Amino acid sequence: MDSFKKYIAEFLGTFTLVFIAAGAICTDYxxxxxxxxxxxxxxxxxAYGLAIVSITYALSYISGAHINPAVTIACWITRRMNPNLAIKYIAAQIAGAALAGFVLKILFPEAIYTVHLGASMLGDGISVMQGLVMEFIVSxxxxxxxxxxxxxxxxxxSFSGxxxxxxxxxxxxxxxxxSSGAMNPARAFGPAIASWxxxxxxxxxxGPVLGGVAAAFFYDAVFAEKEKKMKAAKKTTIPAFRRKRRR
Structure with a gap:
């Protein structure tokens, strides 16, 4: 049941994120x-930044509030999550993002063929390589x-959110x-599937997955304590806030 709650949290968190982040673009249009x-x-x-703050504080104690496949994959690759849990997290995130995209399609029909419901797009004259590099760096x-x-x-x-x-x-x-500064495959996927x-x-x-994995390995190699690295394999999700020790 606890795992099921985590999937629901990831689903709702990613839905909220995409609805607000992509919805802000539709509203602007x-x-x-x-x-x-x-x-x-x-x-x-x-809007995007405050959505992250709100979701992190609201759901982090349940699932860690990944709400981003790049974060989940980074934890998976560095053995902070087992593969089965990571795959289910990503599935929940993609499902939440897709639902948000289709809800935006109903609410903002005129934004489907104009701003594509807030889908991530390369800027005018921007090459694929530039977009990849930007997404890699910000992720x-x-x-x-x-x-x-x-x-x-x-x-x-307590300041993580x-x-x-x-x-x-x-x-x-x-x-x-x-590159729209998505930093999140689910953020890009939701509006994309709804507007095709x-x-x-x-x-x-x-870009985001490679950037996230690189950051995870870099952190473990340079900043993480050796003791923490050894314990990382036993963890199944990220604690967003300090957990009180049980007496």
């Missing part, structure tokens, strides 16, 4: 279409922050003109 100024890249970035920084604040018990775990949210906010700000916009879609899988 509708506001501009109505003659307004829209919320702009800054508004979209803030590397995101996962490095997750490992440093949500996993490592030496850190101030805020720090991770800020990294996402800045990642979207910097990455928007290049899969142009260069692999960019938002390859």
């Amino acid at each position: 509708y506001l501009r279409k109505a003659g307004g100024d829209g919320i702009g890249v800054l508004g979209i970035s803030i 590397f920084l995101l996962v490095l922050t997750v490992f440093g604040t949500a996993i490592d018990k030496r850190s101030f775990g 805020l720090t991770i949210g800020l990294v996402v906010l800045f990642g979207v700000l910097i990455g928007s003109p290049i 916009q899969f142009a260069n879609h692999y960019v938002w899988w390859v």
Whole structure:
């Protein structure tokens, strides 16, 4: 039953993330279409970042609030999760993202063929390689922050949600003109499946996953304590906050 709760948390968390992050782009389009100024890249970035903050604090004690296949794969590769749990996490994340995409399709029908429901896209004149590099870098920084604040018990775990949210906010700000700054395969997949916009879609899988795995190995090699590395294989999910020791 506890595992089932984790899957539900990952499903709902990823649904919320995609609904807010991609929904902010749809909202910006509708506001501009109505003659307004829209919320702009800054508004979209803030929406994405604050969504991460809220979800982390709301669900981290249940599932670790991965809400991102890149984070889950990074934990899997570094033996912080067993393969069976990781695959189910990713399945829940993809399902939640897809549902969010189709809900946005119902709510914002005019955004389907214009901004593709907020699907991640390469900027004008941007090459696939540029997009891959950008997604690799911002995802590397995101996962490095997750490992440093949500996993490592030496850190101030109570600030993990805020720090991770800020990294996402800045990642979207910097990455928007290049690759949309998704940092999350599920974030890219939800709007893509609903609008059927899969142009260069692999960019938002390859870049974030490679960036996340690189960050995980880097953290273990450089920053993690040897004792923590030995215990990592016994863990099944990331504790987002410090757990109180049982007496």
